[in-house]
Amino acid sequence: MPKVTQQYLDARREQILNAARRCFLRDGFHATSMQDLFAESGLSSGAVYRYFAGKDEMVLAIAEENMRDVLATMHAVAIREPGRSVGAAMADALEIIRAKSAGGGFGGLAVLVWAEALRNPSLARRLDDLLAQMRADLAEVVREHQNAGGLPQDVTADAVATTLICILPGYILQLAVIGASAVEAVPDAVRALWPSSAAG
Known part of the structure; x- marks a missing residue:
């Protein structure tokens, strides 16, 4: 299995946070579900949860x-x-x-x-x-x-x-x-x- 670089990890984390920003600005924190965040980021639930345990950590x-x-x-x-x-x-x-x-x-x-x-x-x-x-x-x-x-x-x-x-x-x-x-x-x-x- 190829080694994942820190640059790749940082880019994925920023991709998730950018998706969260768009969702939160559009719908607010509480109306945004984790499913919304998966869809907005274009990543699987496992990929998102690798970086953040939930919305509170993203906030x-x-x-x-x-x-x-x-x-x-x-x-x-x-x-x-x-x-x-x-x-x-x-x-x-x-x-x-x-x-x-x-x-x-x-x-x-x-x-x-x-x-x-x-x-x-x-x-x-x-x-x-x-x-x-x-x-x-x-x-x-x-x-x-x-x-x-x-x-x-x-x-x-x-x-x-x-x-x-x-x-x-x-x-x-x-x-x-x-x-x-x-x-x-x-x-x-x-x-x-x-x-x-x-x-x-």
Whole structure:
């Protein structure tokens, strides 16, 4: 029997997740059956179950993938781009979200995942972990600007980071429900509200 490469396994997993995204966006999580997912992916039940035990695991994988680029942006700014403004970090994250939503329904899937997290404790815990990581990375950027005098120091960096992250769900909700035109100016507005400390 020929050895299956990691590239093949990764491609099959992505094929299943892409099918799940289409089904979930079209029909919602609960109206989508495993039979629907087998048909949409063009794979047998055994092939799908090799990667995911059920829909809950697919939802979790989609949620993690949705946040990966946003987290990477925050981490890059916090660790590899010292001196970058808080507004620039947030604007980059918002632009990634807009691009991902245009290409694959990121916004709609995010709203579906949040709704699912209300009834799925393991998904809620994983989202909490991902948000905690994003908050920690953004807090590093905030702390740097507080130390440079570009942001007030009478509130903790964690509180400022939490407040900034509160922008994301509102942006995503409007993007998903109203459309990209409704939030087109938001990244520039965020940059203007929180410019670099040098500009302040």
